[in-house]
Amino acid sequence: MPYPVLTEVCYLLEREHGTRAEAAFLCSVSLGQISLIPLAAQDIERMVELVEKYADFPLGAVDASVFAIAERLGADAIATLDRRHFSVVRPKAPVSFALLP
Structure with a gap:
């Protein structure tokens, strides 16, 4: 986490x-x-990109950190109760994350 x-x-x-x-x-x-x-420098850079890209949504830093780390680690799924944000944001990879549960 x-x-x-x-x-x-x-x-x-x-x-x-x-x-x-x-x-x-x-x-x-x-x-x-x-x-x-822990957050790496590249995660924070990606968080900035996501927060700016989804500013009208809005996507906060906590959710952006989950996306950034999941992308960096090559995860294929994210455990979340926040389907609203996580079903809209698209990762850099062409495949979206499976949302659990």
């Missing part, structure tokens, strides 16, 4: 399920059950 997603997941878990769910998620991260992927 890209580092910027960590805070968004924590916010959503706390809002929807309370602090125990947020703490359980953070525990999973600290135990290495969920890997945090």
Whole structure:
């Protein structure tokens, strides 16, 4: 999971399920059950491209970071609850990402 997603997941878990769910998620991260992927300079450059290209949408930095890292790692699927953004944005590769779940 890209580092910027960590805070968004924590916010959503706390809002929807309370602090125990947020703490359980953070525990999973600290135990290495969920890997945090740092942003590389090329990811940030790609994030700029995406945020500018989809400015009218708008696409925020967190979602753009997911796309940038998925492209860099050659992923073929993205786990997301945000189908609105992820079904519209197109990666550089000719094939779009499969959206999970």
